[in-house]
Each structure stands twice: as C-alpha cells, then as structure tokens.
Amino acid sequence: MSLSRFQEMFSIVIRPGTGGPGALQRTLESLAAQSYRNFEIIVVGGQEADGWRDDFASARGLFGQAGLAMAELLQGQSSIWRGDYLMLVDAGDRFAADALDKINAAIHGQAGQILPD
Secondary structure (H helix, E strand, C coil): CCCCCCCCCEEEEEECCCCCCCHHHHHHHHHHCCCCCCEEEEEECCCCCHHHHHHHCCCCCEEEECCCCHHHHCCCCCCCCCCCEEEEEECCCCCCCCHHHHHHHHHHCCCCCCCCC
16 A cells, blocks of 8 residues: 555666575565556566566566666666666665555655655
C-alpha cells in the first residue's frame, strides 16, 4: 500500500559489489519484493541478471549495461536512466519490502516537515 499519492520514479543502479557469490541475486530478490513498483533497475559491470527480467515486468524493467562507465552514468540525467531519482547500490545490498514506498513518502513529506535533498 502506497504511503504517498504521487509516485516518483527511481532508477536503481546495481554496481558489482564485494558480497561474493549470490550478491546480485540477494539485491534483486529484495527489489522484487518491493510494495512500490515505480522503479527501473540498471545492472552494470557485466553482472548476469537476464533470468530476472520477468520478475520486474510490473516495474519499469531491468536493463543490463555491461560496459557502462560511472562517469557516463552520472552526467546529469543521461539517456541511460529515466527516473526522477538515481540510486547507486552495490550487489549484495538489500532493501526492506517497503523501502521505496517510504522514500517516496519522505520526499513528499507532510505540511511543516523538512524535505530531504
């Protein structure tokens, strides 16, 4: 259940991490369990994520960018990502099932609250 009416789109970039075998799978599992669905995933660094594409059909998709340089990704809002916000995470990082919903709600806040940058 969404905490906020307006849904920002998040572009989540998964970089190779130091989490060892199964690190990317753990991150993708936690993203597949999100209650919030307005996000896209971009996997960089040649990590194999093809078997997960169907799991994100209800989100904005999962894309592989094997040879992507981080400088290219960070040049403003590049054509590589479409979201309102860019998140950089490492393979192995995990999200609570309502993490993106809570982030979206925090962005919009309530009257009198200070909003995050």
